[in-house]
Amino acid sequence: MRHWPAGKNMDLPYIATDIRMHAARKVIVVVEASTAYGRGILRGIAKYCHLHGPWLIEMDPWEIYNKELPRMADWQGEGIIARVSSEKVAEQILDSGLPAVTLASDSTKRLGATKKDQWAVIPCVKSNSHAVGVMAAEHFLDRGFRHFAFCGIPYCSWSQKRKESFANRIRQAGYDCDIYPEPRLRRDRLWDREQRSLTDWLAGLPKPVGVLACNDERARYVVAAARIAGLMIPENVAVIGVDNDDLLCDLSNPQLSSIAMNIERAGYEAASLLDRLMAGEPMAGQQISVDPVQVITRQSTNILAIGDRQVAAAIRFIRENAKDPIRVDDVVAAVSASRRLLERRFQKVLARSILKEIQRVRIELAREILIRTDLPVAKVAREAGFSNATHLGVIFKRTVGTTPLAYRKKHRNR
Structure with missing residues (x-):
């Protein structure tokens, strides 16, 4: 088993001396480069390839949603790392018979019973959403907040788990947690429609309030709605996101606090696992956890909500x-x-x-x-x-x- 290289200098001489001298493995990678999460996974995969490759990687990092895998007979690949964006992609992975590591997805819930049994052995990379909720709750509690709220995304299990974990930790501390009533219809989730309901919800919360959004993109919607409602951030509404997407966080006004995840490490471990699978290790439902590391505090939570x-x-x-x-x-x-x-x-x-x-x-x-x-x-x-x-x-x-x-x-x- 190859472990994460602690303290290694990623210079060319080191890489050159560590590459194994054998034919390059052909691997398909279907992971988006448009999100901080996807880019972190890709960086981890790249680091593993530099140290333990070479791999020939087939990928289109900008168009992965509803994308099908290439024809396996034509491509002759040896392994797959993929975000499963649809039921069809899940079925293609199973039908390929190739070793695979996937990014956890709700798309597999629609698989038939037989396919679900087959899918159970496919290894996956999975966010530790329970720990995310606890870390966010303690961030607000440490700053003296007494009012709390959560804003998530419907039909996403990881958002649901973050909500439950956050609310449970808040209740353990003796407080209540307001939950944003997520629009169920897709047309109601378009920003020109949703901004009114999100703005009204924020305006009606007791203040000051600490709001956890399920990810950074959702947090930016919360910040925008708060500004429309005439609420000050962080004085009235403190907001924290998840994934620490530097670009999204820095473009937010004010800059957005966020929970950093060890995503790159998970990408490295996913590549390491796939390498072992391609060498003969059986797929047995192995899981790689993406854990929260720390809260990166920026302006959106840089306040003490303490009356004393x-x-x-x-x-x-x-x-x-x-x-x-x-x-x-x-x-x-x-x-x-x-x-x-x-x-x-x-x-x-x-x-x-x-x-x-x-x-x-x-x-x-x-x-x-x-x-x-x-x-x-x-x-x-x-x-x-x-x-x-x-x-x-x-x-x-x-x-x-x-x-x-x-x-x-x-x-x-x-």
């Missing part, structure tokens, strides 16, 4: 100075409050102590540095405000459930 001004000021001080060796007494002094009173207010507003908040902010910073850089753990510890690597390791393991290096290995895309 002293607690809000204390949190702001912690975030601005977490890299420095600040202690609880420094936070108390910064807001001119007694330690006992401020501790009580933290427990009331956030249900955690001042020290726990300092540690939480530092751990989030350490997670970001681990993913974004190759710095050794000792340097990561200093950059995140910890006294040394041992201190970081203890708090990190207690909070995240794994070691810093294991976290980096699991979640890095590059």
Whole structure:
């Protein structure tokens, strides 16, 4: 089994020395390049091919929806990686008899009973939508929100799962979650029709409200509807999307916060699995999980929805100075409050102590540095405000459930 290459330099000499000297495998890839998710999968596949190929890849990255696979008899391919955009494509994959790895899709629900049994053994790449919902909920809860809402897409199981996970985590915290009534008819989902219903829904929500949209594209609709309703973002409505599509997030006004997923790693693992399948490993319903890594905070959620001004000021001080060796007494002094009173207010507003908040902010910073850089753990510890690597390791393991290096290995895309 080939593992994700941690810390490898992707320069040409390295690639040249690692390519296996055999005939190139012929692989069809039907994955869109028009979305951040698709591009991430494609980058992971490309990285695997550079390191362990060569592969001859047949693909049309711009037109994949309702697209049929090429005639297998003419093409003589050896394996398939595909987003199943229709029932027909699913049937073609089964009829080809070739090893395949697919991107999870609702299109296979319409297969007949026999085909469904055959499809059960096809490996797939699947988003961890439960973890996405939990991460978004905790992002809003950490910022002191007390009102929450979800905006999804009808007939998409991944959207439904994100909704359920988000709402369940919010209910566990003791709050309610409003759900946008998604238009069921296709014509009602056109923007010129839907903007009125989405605008009215947002206007009627209690404020300030934190809204999770099922993906970045949907989040942009929420932002647009909020502006039409005359609502300020993030002061009235804070919005977070999923997939961290840099282009969509940066073009949004204000810029959109989003949950980054380890998509590229999943693409690499999909290619690695297909290589093993083409070498004889049986298809047995293997699953590759696309997990959320972190929330990339931009303007759309860059706010504290906290009514207690002293607690809000204390949190702001912690975030601005977490890299420095600040202690609880420094936070108390910064807001001119007694330690006992401020501790009580933290427990009331956030249900955690001042020290726990300092540690939480530092751990989030350490997670970001681990993913974004190759710095050794000792340097990561200093950059995140910890006294040394041992201190970081203890708090990190207690909070995240794994070691810093294991976290980096699991979640890095590059």
